[in-house]
Amino acid sequence: MTSRNKPPAQPSAQRSTQSPAQRPTRPRPSTPAAKAEEPKPLGARARARAEVTGAIKDEARRQLADEGAAKLSLRAVARELGMVSSALYRYFPSRDELLTALIVDAYDSLGAAAEGAHARAVRAEAAPRERWLAVCRAVREWAVAYPHEYALIYGSPVPGYSAPRTTVGPASRVGLLLVTVVREAAQGPGVQVPGGGETLRDEALRDEAERLAADLAPDLPPAVVVALTAAWSQLFGLVSFEVFGQFNRIVEDRPVFFDQAVSQLARSVGLMDD
Amino acid sequence: MTSRNKPPAQPSAQRSTQSPAQRPTRPRPSTPAAKAEEPKPLGARARARAEVTGAIKDEARRQLADEGAAKLSLRAVARELGMVSSALYRYFPSRDELLTALIVDAYDSLGAAAEGAHARAVRAEAAPRERWLAVCRAVREWAVAYPHEYALIYGSPVPGYSAPRTTVGPASRVGLLLVTVVREAAQGPGVQVPGGGETLRDEALRDEAERLAADLAPDLPPAVVVALTAAWSQLFGLVSFEVFGQFNRIVEDRPVFFDQAVSQLARSVGLMDD
DNA sequence: CGCAAAAGAGAGCACTGCTCTTGCCCTGCG
DNA sequence: CGCAGGGCAAGAGCAGTGCTCTCTTTTGCG
Numbered sequence: 001m002t003s004r005n006k007p008p009a010q011p012s013a014q015r016s017t018q019s020p021a022q023r024p025t026r027p028r029p030s031t032p033a034a035k036a037e038e039p040k041p042l043g044a045r046a047r048a049r050a051e052v053t054g055a056i057k058d059e060a061r062r063q064l065a066d067e068g069a070a071k072l073s074l075r076a077v078a079r080e081l082g083m084v085s086s087a088l089y090r091y092f093p094s095r096d097e098l099l100t101a102l103i104v105d106a107y108d109s110l111g112a113a114a115e116g117a118h119a120r121a122v123r124a125e126a127a128p129r130e131r132w133l134a135v136c137r138a139v140r141e142w143a144v145a146y147p148h149e150y151a152l153i154y155g156s157p158v159p160g161y162s163a164p165r166t167t168v169g170p171a172s173r174v175g176l177l178l179v180t181v182v183r184e185a186a187q188g189p190g191v192q193v194p195g196g197g198e199t200l201r202d203e204a205l206r207d208e209a210e211r212l213a214a215d216l217a218p219d220l221p222p223a224v225v226v227a228l229t230a231a232w233s234q235l236f237g238l239v240s241f242e243v244f245g246q247f248n249r250i251v252e253d254r255p256v257f258f259d260q261a262v263s264q265l266a267r268s269v270g271l272m273d274d
Numbered sequence: 275m276t277s278r279n280k281p282p283a284q285p286s287a288q289r290s291t292q293s294p295a296q297r298p299t300r301p302r303p304s305t306p307a308a309k310a311e312e313p314k315p316l317g318a319r320a321r322a323r324a325e326v327t328g329a330i331k332d333e334a335r336r337q338l339a340d341e342g343a344a345k346l347s348l349r350a351v352a353r354e355l356g357m358v359s360s361a362l363y364r365y366f367p368s369r370d371e372l373l374t375a376l377i378v379d380a381y382d383s384l385g386a387a388a389e390g391a392h393a394r395a396v397r398a399e400a401a402p403r404e405r406w407l408a409v410c411r412a413v414r415e416w417a418v419a420y421p422h423e424y425a426l427i428y429g430s431p432v433p434g435y436s437a438p439r440t441t442v443g444p445a446s447r448v449g450l451l452l453v454t455v456v457r458e459a460a461q462g463p464g465v466q467v468p469g470g471g472e473t474l475r476d477e478a479l480r481d482e483a484e485r486l487a488a489d490l491a492p493d494l495p496p497a498v499v500v501a502l503t504a505a506w507s508q509l510f511g512l513v514s515f516e517v518f519g520q521f522n523r524i525v526e527d528r529p530v531f532f533d534q535a536v537s538q539l540a541r542s543v544g545l546m547d548d
Numbered sequence: 549c550g551c552a553a554a555a556g557a558g559a560g561c562a563c564t565g566c567t568c569t570t571g572c573c574c575t576g577c578g
Numbered sequence: 579c580g581c582a583g584g585g586c587a588a589g590a591g592c593a594g595t596g597c598t599c600t601c602t603t604t605t606g607c608g
Contacts (some may be wrong), residue, residue: 044606045553045605045606048606049554052555069430071522073594073596074595074597075595083556083557084556084557084558085556085595085596085597086556086597086599087556087557089535089598090555095595095596101570106527114311140541151430152430154514155425155429156343156425156430156518157518168523202530204527204530205531205534207527211526214557229524229531230512230534230535232515232516233298233508233511233515233520233535235511236511236514237507237509237514238504238507238508240428240507240514241506243410245431247507250486250490251503252485253481253482255477256478256482257482257503258502260476260479260504261500261504262503264501264542317573319575319585323586347565349563349564358587358588358589359564359565360568360587360588360589361586361587361588363565364565364586364587369565369566506594542560549608550607552605552606552608553604553605553606554603554604554605555603555604556601556602556603557600558599558600558602559599559600559601559603560599561596562597563594563595564594565592565594566592566593567588567590567591567592568589569589570588571586571587571589572586572587573584573587574583574584575582575584576582576584577582578579578580578582
């Protein structure tokens with residue numbers, strides 16, 4: 001796979017006679033007809049731009065999967081696409097901006113996977129605990145399938161620090177989905193949300209819990225919202241340890257282990273066994 | 275250029291290397307006195323080498339804290355130390371090797387912090403649950419104090435992949451410590467380890483649990499060892515979400531929230547309330 | 549149709565990791 | 579005491595990077 005050689009990518013500086021018939025610039029998998037006509041209300045120019053932008057992100061994603069975020073190189077992406085590196089800056093003002101775009105896409109992809117699993121569980125009228133399990137499994141499976149993109153969003157923050165505002169929306173989709181599962185369970189028929197009257201003895205804890213509940217789910221008991229927030233992070237603790245290799249030579253049967261741990265998590269937020 | 279002054283307080287689980295301060299060049303091996311006193315058959319040459327190695331790691335750690343692992347530059351380290359970049363390769367064969375050394379040190383530093391907290395709790399004859407809490411708090415506090423080094427070891431794997439064998443020992447210290455806490459509690463007087471007879475219905479899960487228990491703590495019930503492994507990873511899920519900013523604008527009072535979550539974790543491995 | 553806006557090409561700067569060669573000087577040996 | 583050898587630093591150099599600037603070409607839109 002490292003034989004990343006593309007024949008026409010060399011700087012054949014053949015100026016003067018402008019017969020650039022050999023230009024390899026076209027975004028790769030575009031059908032030849034794509035160039036033909038765009039009678040769409042969306043401007044043809046904008047269309048082409050979106051296409052190139054997508055091609056850049058696709059190639060960047062490929063390199064991400066090959067070598068990891070640290071080795072992602074704008075020049076290599078440009079080279080592979082048959083353009084010159086400076087041209088790429090017409091689409092992304094910096095390498096970090098490209099990475100940010102990939103981060104947003106990854107959050108969205110993970111969120112969509114989780115929401116799809118949830119929707120399927122709802123359609124199958126699965127019990128609340130089954131829905132919880134389905135969402136968690138979807139997260140894990142997405143992470144195992146796309147480890148580098150998972151590392152991009154749940155590993156060390158790669159760019160300067162504190163991802164831009166654009167990321168906070170997509171980033172919270174999984175968390176909100178977990179809230180939804182518990183909220184549905186609480187409204188549903190037989191499921192009861194515990195929490196133990198004694199849980200919020202501490203005053204600071206009660207304050208925090210009430211603030212958290214007010215922000216996330218005013219219809220749920222504050223103690224449950226605290227447990228939910230913790231479970232949210234703990235789910236990603238489980239997934240990160242598996243994806244980042246901390247479970248190597250320790251946990252063998254990961255799916256079984258994961259199911260068990262995540263069921264315990266469900267219990268901790270009040271989703272009882274069937 | 276010396277604006278990079280910081281109190282030399284670094285985790286440095288290894289020797290603290292009397293950093294040779296402002297000297298621009300030359301490790302200055304021997305004041306006459308220094309050469310006279312060799313307490314060990316450790317040669318003066320090896321001594322100087324260890325000192326320079328330590329200075330390199332210290333400076334690298336400083337840059338790590340400033341800019342993160344991605345921006346760590348061998349040349350900048352060498353520049354700051356007053357040597358030329360190529361000289362640095364006498365001490366570390368590559369940038370990744372330097373990073374690996376920092377990773378091992380970070381694991382050791384974190385492990386020492388956690389073990390210190392545990393030892394203190396034992397000396398104070400704290401209850402098992404208090405010991406568990408002390409260890410978890412120590413982990414969190416270390417991570418908050420040294421976020422970049424935490425990211426180095428619990429964030430995305432930065433170098434090629436799969437850290438070398440050298441890291442597996444130090445990496446498991448915290449996990450083993452958690453096992454120790456529960457094991458002590460199980461042997462102790464009043465603490466009872468639950469697990470519920472029904473927990474291991476599934477056959478694959480029982481197999482996995484028994485294998486895990488055999489490897490880690492043959493004297494503990496398999497179900498507890500499973501819960502312990504999960505809690506281990508979940509602890510780092512909590513810490514990672516805080517350090518990596520996932521709790522920004524969501525959790526305000528982090529210590530209180532953390533204590534609550536970690537107490538719940540203690541319950542999940544059978545450490546009862548006082 | 550024509551033209552301004554958009555896009556690409558290419559050179560260039562400052563930086564990086566890493567290699568290789570050259571010489572210095574300390575050290576351990578005879 | 580002297581001297582060879584080896585650890586060590588210095589410097590040049592290579593290939594690659596992110597990013598900027600200028601110039602030319604293209605192309606969609608009014």
